[in-house]
Amino acid sequence: MFLIQLIGKSALVDKIGTTLIGVSIVCHLFVFSNVWGGEPIVLSIDWLKIGQHQFNVDFKWDALTSILLSMVSVISLFVHVFSSSYMQGDPSLKRYYSLLGLFTFSMFGVLISDHLIFLYLFWELVGFCSYMLIGFWREKQLAISAAKKAFVVNRIGDAGFMVALVALYSQFNTLSLSEIQSQFAVSELHVHLLMIAGVGVTLAAMGKSAQIPFAVWLPDAMQGPTPVSALIHAATMVAAGIYLLVRCYFFLPEEILLCIALVGGVTAFVAAFAALTQYDIKRILAFSTISQLGYMMLSIGVGDPSSSVYHLITHAFFKAGLFLGAGAVIHSMHQVSCDICKGFDPQDIRWMGNLRKYMPKTFIGFSICLAGLAGVPFTTGFLSKDAILTTVLARGLEDGGIWIFIMILGFSAAALTSFYCLRMFYHVFLKDLGIANHKVCKDCLVLPKEVNSKMYLPVMILGFCTLWFTMVINPFETSHSWLQDGIGVPQIDHHQHHTLAVILSVSMLIVGLGVAYFIFILGKGIAFKKSFKTSTLYKLSYNFFYLNELYKFGAKSLIKTGEGLDKIPHADEYFVNSAIVTSEFVRGFDDKVVDFFVKVFAVGNVVIGHVLAWFDKDIVDGCVKLFTRFMQLLGDVFRKPQGERSQSMIAWSVILLAIILGILI
Template identity: 80%
Template sequence: MAVISPLIGVFLIQLIGKSALVDKIGTTSIGISILCNLFMFSHVWGGSPISLTFDWLQLGEHQFELTFQWNVLSAVILTMVSIISMFVHIFSSAYMQGDPDLKRYYSLLGLFTFAMFGVLISDHLIFLYLFWELVGFCSYMLIGFWRKKEAAVSAAKKAFVINRIGDAGFMVALMALYLQFNTLSLSEIQVSFQSIDLDSSLLVLAGIGVMLAAMGKSAQIPFAVWLPDAMQGPTPVSALIHAATMVAAGIYLLVKCYFFLPDSVLLCIALVGGITAFIGAFSALTQYDIKRILAFSTISQLGYMMLSIGVSDPSSSIYHLITHAFFKAGLFLGAGAVIHSMHQVSCDICKGFDPQDIRWMGNLRKHMPKTLIGFSLCLAGLAGVPFTTGFLSKDAILTSVLAKGLNDGGIWIFIMILGFLAAALTAFYCLRMFYHIFLKDLGIANHKVCQECLVLPKEVGTRMYLPVMILGFCSLWISMTLNPFNTSGSWLQQGIGIPTLDHHEYHILAIVLSVGMLLLGLFIGYMIFIQNKAQALKKSLKVSFLYKLSFHFFYLDHLYKFGAKAIITTGERLDKIPHADEYFVKAAVVTSEFIRGFDDKVIDFFVKCFAVGNVVIGHVLAWFDKEIIDGFVKLFTRFMKLLGDIFRKPQGERSQSMIAWSMVLIAIVIGILI
């Protein structure tokens, strides 16, 4: 019942079909799932995993068994997903009230939750892949839920198509793993991993395939372009996608497959994660749509999770996945409450009014005090403010990144810098969003046209603000540990049973740096928005290339469109040329021959020169160290020995001599002073 309860709810919704009951059926089925998942969690926590195995099919000599497994990791995330889904169902009962397609909406929500449950308990990679695709299908249907909205349909197609790239990588990984281990059961692969001779090329291929799959689902650069557009779906759907289902699946898959990932693949994962964390945070700085700001923040936080896996700390990645789920669900539901309230102030003559644009908002602390409490706590968790779970999990990641950067150097220093810079940017855009929504004057009130019909926003109903408040209180540190600064002392990290790093020696430094980045971001935001300083700089930045780069998400969408247009144009032109295929093959051969010659004659020559230069420099440095540095040390030692002899011999062993020398030294000092 822990897993199939949402699916039973979907069937009941389809059978009964009364719109007045669909929300109650959906919510009840998720409530039953929560109770069952809590029971399973209590059973496997500190105990043995629970497995269910069935004979599936046999192809020749190959026997495939279907295994579902509840272990500590899957039980924790199952419980989290069911709780978040419960809050989304409750919130939706008020937010989606009156929608003519409620039956379809709640059916898709239940199927979405069930698909994620299937991903979490599947031990066999074939079935994990099937549930993985079902998650993608449900997200496609929910993003494009409002079919008459062209932007929503386009966003759904975009998410579906881009995720196919990552899913192709998943298929390649499945083939490589089967060739290597002759099975696709993760448990059997893990047992065989230490006992058979491994083909490193197959492992690298499988690792790259799994990484691509995670990059697609978890919206990593350059596949992240689908996630901001996914905001066209209903806001509760955004909460479910960003917190507990779609994007969490990619991180979960990488953690499950972590044991066979080679170091080269881990470096790629860390690099992708660091770049994604920075670009996502940088792009959130200039957005005005409240949901797009949160979407870019999700991309950034997912980058942190990938970065943690890349530095060999998957435990902190899961830690941040859980904490992020609660405060990000609270933020999206809070954003939904704000949007719902802002709809009340619009009218026919308010031209250009957008209830999702933070420039039209303001002063909602007076009109929505209950939403303010929950939203503020969740936003503090996102920014990584101390005494929140977000601070604990993010600091655990940054500590691992700091340790990796300082120990290994090289490119890891660059990745480390990206991680800490993203923390400062996160604090800045969190304060910017909070200021525009709750602190400044109501934006719509500044429009003279709108003052004639202005209706002040008001607090939403209990079913909407209560989930936000509960999720906000879940973002406080007490839900994870009693010590608000002990990032590795939470019950989750201690009991989850997956690899983590011992980085206590870097913990204090990491806290100082992360809090410093937080204060830097908050201080700059405070000076710009609250103190209204540096207006000239602010205006100049708004017309700068950096502003455009941030607002247009580094023009990734434009690059995709340009590439697609170039391919289509080239194809159309080739079709019109006689024997185009023959010319194309000849051009490809000539190009490859040129590249091969360039590699042999130019690249290899520079590589050899670089190697010889390094050897020469090494000999010079060795001579300098031996003759100059060591010689200076020896000379200094001899000088100090001589100086000691000079001062030791006149003193002798007689008291009269020592007193005489003391009197001489005192006389010299007095003479100098006079």
């Protein structure tokens, strides 16, 4: 970032940024080769001492960290290369590449921080970078509003993170994750503190990873440049929340895990349902990200964080490919517009069509990535998603109850995903070019064309990374990939449910694709489409269940309440006077009631103390002294008559024997 700012020529900033990311890939692959299957690399530096509290800068490179660092740097490299063409000519190119590099660096910091304070600092830096990049085009009011929304919504989750830090430090007297994990098995645990910490990190993850009800910021984040969307949705912002939960999984109580699973299942279904009716290509992909993140949360909730990480990595590659592919399509669609094309939106899939003919290379990469999103066999998306669904199926069949409901949500979301994937594929690549049917634009139409190699090559390479053999040899082995077995994260083996899970998953895929094929490609069900567009379900889907409206209603209600109070004459005086009267009452109650009882209690303690002291001194001690005196007198009575002469002792013995015989006779 600093090097880019020092360079005066904007023409060099893309080359510098891309080169530095390439260097980071080499470094991370070197670390990966050393820690994979071996011991982690740990770096600890003394940082701060407050009284008896010592804080260190702790960094850790283990198998999980190294694979995620490699993934983030590779995705960032593709984004940098793509941006060099996509953002060409932008007057703020230097600021763009500076923020892009800082964004990637911040995610690196989140991944390697073993101390929760530094993880939190990098966590906030990730949020700041996303705010700056979402609102990158400051002249667009929608971009500024979207950036503000992302920033504010994430502050709610971040507040939960802060509470979790306090609870964890109160319990373990440290914020080093390694030390907390080592103490966890041997320390006496306070259930309430762990519950508070679990709720806090869950809220933080829900905010960053856009889970219901905090998911409203991610669809609007599409106002930023498309390569930024690829980085946010694939490797940085939203991935940070999942990573935090995986790292903190060992101390999460069962109740919290159930809530995580429920939130993940609902989010996966609701977001997939919302994607069914969208027309903005980036907005469809945004809802698909929310849905796939729901799958990752669901996997953590059912006790299988390894499958969550598995899906996080596979999703990163095909989602980055989809967003970069969408950027290529949007870039090409801009060429067909003209000054008289009123209402034309290059991101609207209804204006697209037949792009397989005009953009064949982008078509190949985009199609493979889209197949990975839909969970089509022979893709990594099928492998990782079905690894999650296998665990969810096993939990539902074994535990029943609410887990069956969560299981149904997971499999239903899979059917919805395949439906909206084919719907988008049809509108973008199969049907006739939509703008060609525009009555005004027929004479001035410029046909779209393939983008340059800096834009289509990243999409094709990411599509190649979506093929199954990058993870396993057997395309239907949805667990025990080299990645799952090596990251050192808890893994559950439900081999007995594997076949049934694959059958159900493929069945959901076929149902979704079949319905979409029937409606869009065959053109059947026109009456159903018309009736559906006027239904409540369509409105709920298109408006994302009116979550934005609910937030706006709550905000407006608070504003109106404040404005209403302002309109009341002397409302401030009434409020101040009420506060003064209340405080006076509380003070009087404290002085006259609370203090009175405190004084009575104190005097009572003193009186009781004196009574107990008198009883101990005069009664207890008196009885002891009386008994001692009595025993002394009794001893004198028996000792003095005996004297020291043998004759007296014999005489007294004879007298005593005579008395005893007399009594007996």
